[in-house]
Amino acid sequence: MLEQYADYQLCLVNEETGYPVAVANCVPVPCSGPDDLPPEGWDWLLETAAKPKGPHNMLGALAISVPAIHRSKGYARKMIRALLDLAEAKGLHGLVAPVRPSAKAHHPWVSIDDYISWTDHEGRIYDPWLRSHLSSGGKLVGPCERSMVVxxxxxxxxxxxxxxxxxxxxxxxxxxxxxxxxxxxxxxxxxxxxxxxxxxxx
Incomplete structure (x- = not known):
């Protein structure tokens, strides 16, 4: 799948060391708009990219990965910006992402609906990764309850x-x-x- 869309895979490299510090994986998909995004999320992006039912008009983000040693340096936000630039360069209407809320693993018994309603002491959304997306210009659409099924x-x-x-x-x-x-x-x-x-x- 990623080989099929090789020009949609991004890597941020440290110019001094030559080592990668962040990777972003994405695929183009047909999507009528954020209001029609399904509960399947990540699985839906893969299936739809593999067998599209219409022309690609939206970029779907599969993952942004930053090694632990390079976190808290702003690289993840740079990759979000790079994905938006890629969507524009490809003539796509925007970017949709089934975001994996990073701190949810500390609260496995809490429903996703309740979890995303939490705020911190400053009134911002509680989850740090969701907070990064929203501060980068993203709009929270809602949960995709069955994003990845194993x-x-x-x-x-x-x-x-x-x-x-x-x-x-x-x-x-x-x-x-x-x-x-x-x-x-x-x-x-x-x-x-x-x-x-x-x-x-x-």
Whole structure:
């Protein structure tokens, strides 16, 4: 997929060291507008880019990645700006992003609707990554509750969690934004990661 859209993948390189300090992955998609964005989010972007039903008119952001050693240096915001510049250069109408709220993993039992209603002591949206998007000009559209769905056999989850699951139920694993539903009888687990749609005009 990314090879198909190689000219939509961005990398920020430190001029002195020659090493990458940030990466942004995105794909062009047909989209009638922010009001029609679906609850599938990240999965929808991949599926729609692979089999578009109409001309590409919007840029869909899949990820912005900054190594831990380079965080808090403004690189993520530079990549947001670079994505907006790319959308404009490609003649697209804007940018949509199923944003993974970075601090949600600390509150896995809180619904995504409640979580995005939280504010900090200054009245800003609570989540720092969502806050970065909004301060960069993005508009919060709303949750995409099933942005990334992972449905895998039980051994997959036991390998990830480094534990065995003897009872059916909801489990909080390291890094998840919401609990993983484990079904011991079916020997399967399902994770539906909620993200938040953010839209930018070109």
């Amino acid at each position: 449905h895998e056999p039980l051994p997959f989850w036991e390998t990830w969690a480094k534990q065995t699951f003897d009872e059916t139920g909801a489990y909080v694993l390291d890094g998840v934004l919401t609990p993983v539903e484990i079904d011991v009888a079916c020997q399967y687990g399902r994770y539906e990661e909620p993200n938040v749609w953010v839209a930018y005009a070109a």
